[in-house]
Amino acid sequence: MNAPLRVPIEVPTTPLMDPIPSLSERIALMAHARALLAEQNAVLVAHYYTDADLQILADQTGGHVADSLEMARFGRDHRAATIVVCGVRFMGETAKILSPHKRVLMPNLDATCSLDLSCESDVFAKFCDDHPDRTVVVYANTSAAVKARADWVVTSGIALAVVKHLKSQGKKIVWAPDRFLGSYIQRMTGADMLLWHGSCVVHERFKAEALTQLKKQWPQAVTLVHPESPPEVIDQADVVGSTSALIEAVRSLDAPVFIVATERGIFHKMKEAAPGKLLLEAPTAGEGATCESCARCPWMAMNGVRELISVLKSGENEIHIDETIRKRAVIPLDRMLEFAKRKTLRIHGNA
Numbered sequence: 001m002n003a004p005l006r007v008p009i010e011v012p013t014t015p016l017m018d019p020i021p022s023l024s025e026r027i028a029l030m031a032h033a034r035a036l037l038a039e040q041n042a043v044l045v046a047h048y049y050t051d052a053d054l055q056i057l058a059d060q061t062g063g064h065v066a067d068s069l070e071m072a073r074f075g076r077d078h079r080a081a082t083i084v085v086c087g088v089r090f091m092g093e094t095a096k097i098l099s100p101h102k103r104v105l106m107p108n109l110d111a112t113c114s115l116d117l118s119c120e121s122d123v124f125a126k127f128c129d130d131h132p133d134r135t136v137v138v139y140a141n142t143s144a145a146v147k148a149r150a151d152w153v154v155t156s157g158i159a160l161a162v163v164k165h166l167k168s169q170g171k172k173i174v175w176a177p178d179r180f181l182g183s184y185i186q187r188m189t190g191a192d193m194l195l196w197h198g199s200c201v202v203h204e205r206f207k208a209e210a211l212t213q214l215k216k217q218w219p220q221a222v223t224l225v226h227p228e229s230p231p232e233v234i235d236q237a238d239v240v241g242s243t244s245a246l247i248e249a250v251r252s253l254d255a256p257v258f259i260v261a262t263e264r265g266i267f268h269k270m271k272e273a274a275p276g277k278l279l280l281e282a283p284t285a286g287e288g289a290t291c292e293s294c295a296r297c298p299w300m301a302m303n304g305v306r307e308l309i310s311v312l313k314s315g316e317n318e319i320h321i322d323e324t325i326r327k328r329a330v331i332p333l334d335r336m337l338e339f340a341k342r343k344t345l346r347i348h349g350n351a
C-alpha cells in the first residue's frame with residue numbers, strides 16, 4: 001500500500017513579525033536579551049535558518065548556532081538549566097527528548113514545519129502497521145510522537161550511511177516524511193524504500209530551469225543544493241549536502257562564487273565562513289512560481305529577538321512531552337547517535 005494521500009499544508013503568508021527595528025533598537029533589544037539570558041541561567045541555541053540577530057546573540061552569549069540535532073546535543077551538554085530553542089517546534093521537542101530534566105522554551109510554539117505537519121502521528125502509525133516487514137526510518141523533522149514510532153531517526157547528514165547500512169542487512173524501509181530527500185537516498189543507495197509524501201515548502205520551490213539559466217550566467221559558480229530540493233534541482237548540484245556540509249563547502253572550496261539552494265537564513269553563517277566570496281540565491285521564481293516563501297521559511301521567520309525577550313520574561317512556551325512518548329522517541333535518536341559514533345560520522349544536517 002502506498003502512503004496515504006497528501007493533506008494540504010496551510011502556510012502562513014501574512015507578516016508575522018513586528019516592523020524591522022532600527023539599528024539603535026536592535027542594539028537595545030540584543031542587550032536586553034543578553035541580560036535576561038544571564039539572569040535566567042538560560043542558553044540560546046539557534047538554527048542556521050533563523051534571523052541573523054538571533055544567531056549573533058547565540059554566538060555572543062556562549063550558545064550555539066547549528067542544525068536541530070546539534071542544537072539538542074549542545075543544550076543537553078550545557079550546564080544551563082533552561083534551553084531556549086530558536087527554530088521550529090520539532091527542534092524544541094528534540095531538545096526536550098534529550099534533556100528531559102531541563103526547561104526548554106521556544107519564542108513561538110506555532111513555528112512548525114511542513115514536513116512535520118505532513119506526517120500526522122496516528123495516520124503514520126497505521127501506515128507503519130500496514131508494513132510490518134519494513135524498518136521505519138524518519139527524518140529529524142518530525143514530531144516526538146512520530147519519532148516514537150520509528151526504528152531510526154536520521155538527519156540529512158547521516159541518512160545515506162544509515163540506509164546503506166540497512167540495505168546491507170537486507171532491510172526494506174518505510175521512509176518519512178520528505179519525499180525528495182527519500183527519493184535522493186533511494187537513487188543513491190538503490191534501497192527498497194516506501195516513501196511518505198511530505199515536502200519542505202521552501203526547498204520544493206527551487207526551480208530547475210531558472211537554475212540552469214543562472215548557472216549559464218555564472219559558469220564559474222559552484223552550485224550547492226540541499227537534498228530536500230526537487231530531483232531536477234539536485235541533478236544540477238556540484239555539492240549536495242546538509243546545512244553544515246553546505247557551509248563547509250563555501251568555506252573550503254576554492255571558488256569565488258556559489259549558487260545556494262537552501263533557506264536564505266544560512267547566508268549569515270556562510271558569509272562568516274567565507275567573507276570574500278559571492279553567494280547567489282538559487283531561483284525560486286520561474287514557471288509555476290508562487291513565491292510564497294522565496295527561500296524564506298515562514299515558520300523560522302516567527303523567531304525574533306522581541307519574541308525571545310518576551311518568552312524569557314514570561315516563561316511561557318515551554319515544551320512538554322508525554323514521558324511514555326519521550327522514552328520511546330529517545331531510542332531511535334540514541335541509535336543514530338551511537339551509529340554515528342561507531343562510524344565516526346558527522347550527523348549534522350536537517351533543515
Ligand code: SF4
Binds near residue numbers: 088113141299
Ligand atoms: S525550511 Fe522547510 S524543512 Fe526547514 S523548518 Fe521550514 S518548512 Fe521545515
